[in-house]
Amino acid sequence: MADLVTIPLNAVASQTIQVPLSGYSVQLDIRQRSTGLFMDIYLDNTLMLAGVLCQNCTWIVRETYHGFPGDMAFVDTQGSEDPQYSGLNDRWVLYYLEGAP
Known part of the structure; x- marks a missing residue:
């Protein structure tokens, strides 16, 4: 079974991160x-x-034909709202799942 990985983010309006995945x-x-x-x-x-x-x-990726080895999704840990930068990595957590969808 594939592992769910948390991708750490900063609560800033614009960011670029490098992360090893799969x-x-x-x-x-x-x-x-x-x-x-x-x-x-x-x-x-x-x-x-x-x-x-x-x-x-x-x-976020949704389709395997893009060639990405998995998929990612933001999850609201305090409700069901779409993510906003001010709550990244606190209220909204980005998860990666290898092999999804």
């Missing part, structure tokens, strides 16, 4: 805009997805 180098560019929190995903320096709206308990 043996790959993954870069996440996360930006807060007036219309929500958005993410770009790079796999080994190749842009896989751009401008994905992050919503509560909703897979």
